[in-house]
Amino acid sequence: MDKHIGFIGSGNMAKAIIGGLLESNFIKREHIYASNRSKGKLESLGNEYGIQVSESNSHVAENVDIVFLSVTPDQYPTVIEEVRDRIKQDAIIVLIAGGQSIEQNESRFMKEVKMVKAMPNTPVLVKEGLTTLSFNGLMTDTDRQFIVDLFNKVGKTEVIDEKLMDIASAVGGSSPAFIYMYIEALADAAVLYGIPREQAYAITAQAVLGSAKMVLETNTHPAQLKDEVCSPGGTTIQSMAALEKNGFRSAIIEAVHANMAKLTEK
Numbered sequence: 001m002d003k004h005i006g007f008i009g010s011g012n013m014a015k016a017i018i019g020g021l022l023e024s025n026f027i028k029r030e031h032i033y034a035s036n037r038s039k040g041k042l043e044s045l046g047n048e049y050g051i052q053v054s055e056s057n058s059h060v061a062e063n064v065d066i067v068f069l070s071v072t073p074d075q076y077p078t079v080i081e082e083v084r085d086r087i088k089q090d091a092i093i094v095l096i097a098g099g100q101s102i103e104q105n106e107s108r109f110m111k112e113v114k115m116v117k118a119m120p121n122t123p124v125l126v127k128e129g130l131t132t133l134s135f136n137g138l139m140t141d142t143d144r145q146f147i148v149d150l151f152n153k154v155g156k157t158e159v160i161d162e163k164l165m166d167i168a169s170a171v172g173g174s175s176p177a178f179i180y181m182y183i184e185a186l187a188d189a190a191v192l193y194g195i196p197r198e199q200a201y202a203i204t205a206q207a208v209l210g211s212a213k214m215v216l217e218t219n220t221h222p223a224q225l226k227d228e229v230c231s232p233g234g235t236t237i238q239s240m241a242a243l244e245k246n247g248f249r250s251a252i253i254e255a256v257h258a259n260m261a262k263l264t265e266k
């Protein structure tokens with residue numbers, strides 16, 4: 001692969017994508033460029049991954065074929081103004097910010113640009129990510145396939161209608177945080193009953209991983225899978241009753257409502 005990929009903003013999500021891409025051997029490290037506002041983070045990224053780092057967003061924009069805008073949404077107007085006259089003629093712009101639309105950002109470039117809205121999640125670092133994708137009309141079939149291939153190297157992809165991107169952000173991009181909180185809580189309970197901390201994470205995280213695989217690979221409804229765990233008069237159904245009493249499902253749905261409210265606030 002001879003294309004060069006750049007990240008403007010080198011925070012958590014950029015770092016996870018870079019780490020996953022390098023681990024998958026999709027790209028040579030010298031073909032990855034990154035810039036960042038604060039110098040310290042950039043230096044440690046350069047040291048850890050051996051990629052090309054620069055304090056200049058424009059330098060990154062000038063040197064790459066695919067530009068990831070991996071800053072927070074509030075920085076999009078400033079960063080685009082800075083780089084719009086520096087990008088290569090045929091560059092592909094990848095928006096990863098929550099709530100940012102293709103249309104809104106096409107107009108910020110003030111010229112026609114190939115653009116992708118991508119919503120990845122941090123498990124891309126371990127090549128188990130999920131990235132939802134939408135493309136603008138200037139993306140050719142080859143461009144689209146390239147972007148799908150790139151994200152497939154670090155997990156799975158789903159091409160979706162852009163109008164569903166906000167909810168995909170909540171349930172795909174943000175949900176790992178919900179799941180980490182669940183694992184942490186379950187592990188705390190394990191520790192409460194005497195399991196050592198490290199083993200508590202090993203047990204609970206594997207239970208989550210295995211359950212997710214069951215949903216993906218058995219093609220069975222989650223409720224059926226849940227029923228198969230609940231032995232008659234047994235222990236699990238006691239836990240189910242306690243979770244229902246404490247509004248477990250409702251808490252998850254409320255978490256998604258709160259996420260959507262933030263994504264769509266004007």
Ligand SMILES: NC(=O)C1=CN([C@@H]2O[C@H](COP(=O)(O)OP(=O)(O)OC[C@H]3O[C@@H](n4cnc5c(N)ncnc54)[C@H](OP(=O)(O)O)[C@@H]3O)[C@@H](O)[C@H]2O)C=CC1
Pocket residue numbers: 008009010011012013014035036037038039041057070071072073075078079096097098119120121122173174
């Ligand atoms: N974290 C996640 O799981 C996901 C995040 N995203 C999206 O990714 C984007 C980044 O999020 P995340 O990585 O979590 O946030 P971070 O705060 O970790 O990363 C953002 C980075 O951008 C840098 N930055 C800010 N302004 C500028 C600028 N003007 N020029 C250059 N660099 C700048 C910051 O520098 P510094 O703080 O060092 O000054 C920071 O390192 C967001 O838009 C978010 O919506 C999408 C999917 C999942």
Ligand SMILES: O=C(O)[C@@H]1CCC=N1
Pocket residue numbers: 097098169173174
């Ligand atoms: O918290 C955020 O805003 C980003 C969007 C999806 C995951 N993290």
